[in-house]
Amino acid sequence: MSSDFEGYEQDFAVLTAEITSKIARVPRLPPDEKKQMVANVEKQLEEAKELLEQMDLEVREIPPQSRGMYSNRMRSYKQEMGKLETDFKRSRIAYSDEVRNELLGDDGNSSENQRAHLLDNTERLERSSRRLEAGYQIAVETEQIGQEMLENLSHDREKIQRARERLRETDANLGKSSRILTGMLRRSQRHMVKKTDKKTRKIVSLHCKSENYFHFQNPDSNLGQGHSRGLKITLRCLCLCPLPRYPLR
Template identity: 50%
Template sequence: MASAAMEEFEHQFASISAEITTKINKIPQLTGNEKKQLSSSAERQIDEARELLEQMDLEVRTIPSSDRQKYSTRLRSYEAELTRLEKDLRKAKIAFRDGDASREELLGIDDPRNSEDQRARLLDNTERLERSGKKLEAGYRMTIETGTFARFYKKDVTSASTIGEHVLAEELGQGILENLHKDREKIQRSRARLRETDAGVGQSSRVLSGMMR
């Protein structure tokens, strides 16, 4: 039988997910500070939902094995739901109001929303690279903190096996640093493309505003 804590976590997640969905549906119809404020509120709730999933994961580990698989499956479905909400929020933040889209179509102006999917993909890639970089940095720090490298310097490095281990440790550290450098370059390129996309959308919006005056 599931613990009372697990049931409470599931109830909270369902409630937060419903609130996030409501806000996501409203965001495209807003502009300016109202849109920013509601987007920020939805982002905070997504963070809360992610923390709930982490607590659920810990709780599932304590559930008897007879019920654990069932709740593990439910947890994966919650994780998939949160991922979907994150993507929907990113799209909502760069979406335009229906009225604006209609005016653009009547005026024959290219719809800036054509770049929404591209921008969303860039955001996904950038965030994924940042998460990967953080994991690599954490792994590198853990390697240092646990004394992996230090142990090799304390050993008798005259033996062939110890020298080999020392070389492998150095290669591991060098590989981590090289991966971090490559990821930073990828993130910088993604951000540059994202700025170009934003600039294009902004230019289209200014043209539309000028024609509507």
């Protein structure tokens, strides 16, 4: 990446040096040669602009941490390009003393006024061009900032989606755990009911055997009736004191 940029830099330096030399020769040339030289310089200026565009593209692809140095160099090259264009515009309307005297004769003062007016207009155009270039640079920087913001928003969106998926998985696991605990509680209650039912049957069986035994030994005795009343009291206690029930979810 940097090697390509440096190659463009060398080409730009050679081209600008040649343009500077030709611009200095333009005012001293005869009209025919001057016209040809002006066309040649215009072509080379276009080539220099294309080199600047290539260099600008290379700078945009350089990582941000290394881009600052190349951006400063690009600004200096653009300023140099602007100066070349200014000098070229002035050289196109400038003439050497001999050529001016030959063309204008005694109307030199009028020509000087026209020349000053043209230079003033040229400077205005240059200021407008600089403002346009500054606006373009601001637009490019704004575009870069917008791209960075979009990338950050995209990363944040991915994080939110991952967090949402984790919450859904956690909710599903909690629901599964709740169902497992509910099933365990129900099985525990059924086990307690079965266990209590067995104890009740055992107590009833013992009372029945005891009553039959006493009735067999003493048919006329009231002990059997006492045991019967005891059995009724026990069953009534079991009915009045039911097993605790836990709420099922």
